[in-house]
Amino acid sequence: MITLALSKGRILDDTLPLLEQAGIRLAGKASGRELILPTTDPQVRIIIVRATDVPTYVQYGGADLGVAGRDVLIEHGGDGLYQPVDLGIARCRMSVAAPETFDYKAAVRRGARLRIATKYVTAARRHFAAKGVHVDLIKLYGSMELAPLVGLADAIVDLVSTGNTLRANRLVEVEHFLDISARVAVNQAALKLKGERLRPLIERLDAAARAKVES
Ligand code: ATP
Ligand code: PRP
Numbered sequence: 001m002i003t004l005a006l007s008k009g010r011i012l013d014d015t016l017p018l019l020e021q022a023g024i025r026l027a028g029k030a031s032g033r034e035l036i037l038p039t040t041d042p043q044v045r046i047i048i049v050r051a052t053d054v055p056t057y058v059q060y061g062g063a064d065l066g067v068a069g070r071d072v073l074i075e076h077g078g079d080g081l082y083q084p085v086d087l088g089i090a091r092c093r094m095s096v097a098a099p100e101t102f103d104y105k106a107a108v109r110r111g112a113r114l115r116i117a118t119k120y121v122t123a124a125r126r127h128f129a130a131k132g133v134h135v136d137l138i139k140l141y142g143s144m145e146l147a148p149l150v151g152l153a154d155a156i157v158d159l160v161s162t163g164n165t166l167r168a169n170r171l172v173e174v175e176h177f178l179d180i181s182a183r184v185a186v187n188q189a190a191l192k193l194k195g196e197r198l199r200p201l202i203e204r205l206d207a208a209a210r211a212k213v214e215s
Contacts, residue, residue, distance in 0.1 A: 002044045002197055005058060005066030007051035011182055014089035015067050021208035022201065043197060055081060055185055064190040064198060070180045071159060074123045082191060084202055085184040087209045091161070094123055094178035097171040098155035099148050104174040107154070108133055117147035118157035127157070127177045145169035 006012045016026070019039075026046070027038040037046040049057055054066040055076035068076075069090055073083065096116070098104045107114060108131070117138040118124045128135045138153055145165060147153040159180060160166060160173055184205060191198055 002065070002194060002201060003063045004044065004046050005049050005054045005063035006046055007054060007068075008048055009051075010090045011051060011054075011067050011069070012048070014182070015087070018087060018089070018205055018208040018212065021211065022204035024201075044201070052076075058185050058187050061187050061190065063187070064194060065184055065186040065202070067182050068185055069182050070178070071120055071123065073183060073185060074126075075120060077122070078185075080188055081185040082188050083183050083185050085206045085209065087182050087184060087205065088213055089209070090180075090182040092159045092180045093161075093176045094120060094157060094180055095160045095173045096127075096155050096157055096175040096177070097145075097160070097166050097173050100170065100172050102148070102154055104155060114155060115153045116155055116157055117144050117153035119144060120157050120159075123178060124157040145171055 006015055019025070024044055025040045027040050030037055035048045037048065039045060047057070047063055051068065052072055054068040055073055055078070057063040058066045059080040067087060071094060073081070096104065113134040113136065115138060116124055116128070116135045117140050119140055119142065121137050121139050124135070124137055138147065140147060144156040144158045147156055148171065149169060155174070156171070163173060166173055184202060186198065186202065
């Protein structure tokens with residue numbers, strides 16, 4: 001049996017069409033509450049976990065492979081994971097955003113120490129270290145946009161797609177530093193033990209993702 005970890009929402013929604021291209025569909029109708037979903041391939045099942053838990057399930061073998069955003073994989077660290085395919089789905093970018101009244105570029109130029117609120121502390125730390133900017137990172141688990149509005153931080157690091165969330169909170173994207181999309185992450189031990197089954201599935205997902213880009 002091959003176990004594939006997906007998260008509800010955009011990862012599940014965008015992965016199902018690729019799986020279908022790879023010849024695998026959900027078996028029957030799910031109520032939305034089941035956490036283990038059988039597929040039309042009796043040797044493949046899907047488990048539904050939180051987006052941030054996908055790499056953990058794969059790392060410890062609770063799933064043989066999973067689909068997770070580059071953001072999630074960076075924060076996890078990628079230990080024990082092989083990442084062979086970028087599926088090109090759930091695309092967005094990671095950016096620094098600040099209130100219109102905060103002159104981010106000037107603050108960086110004068111070497112100010114910035115307070116940055118984010119869920120993505122590893123990616124943010126790397127970005128500011130590479131720029132030589134001193135930051136105090138404040139870890140949040142959501143609603144980052146609020147932090148600069150109530151004086152908790154000067155700026156935030158968050159994911160941006162349409163920019164609607166930032167606009168709704170009167171924040172401006174001041175620096176886009178990482179392109180994000182979802183990748184396949186595979187348990188390295190499973191790849192050895194179940195390679196005969198896993199490799200063709202990974203190849204079919206890769207082909208489906210490429211075909212989607214070309215169309
Ligand atoms: P959790 O449930 O663990 O808090 P989450 O709410 O971040 O996770 P989703 O919102 O489903 O989970 O996002 C899953 C992935 O989709 C993210 O890790 C990211 O790679 C990508 N993503 C997030 N926001 C967007 C967006 N607005 N547009 C496109 N892709 C996005
Ligand atoms: C993500 C992210 C931003 C938002 C950006 O949140 O954390 O808040 O999407 O997308 P936008 O630039 O298109 O507004 P989340 O997944 O909670 O929001 P969503 O599913 O409503 O996009």
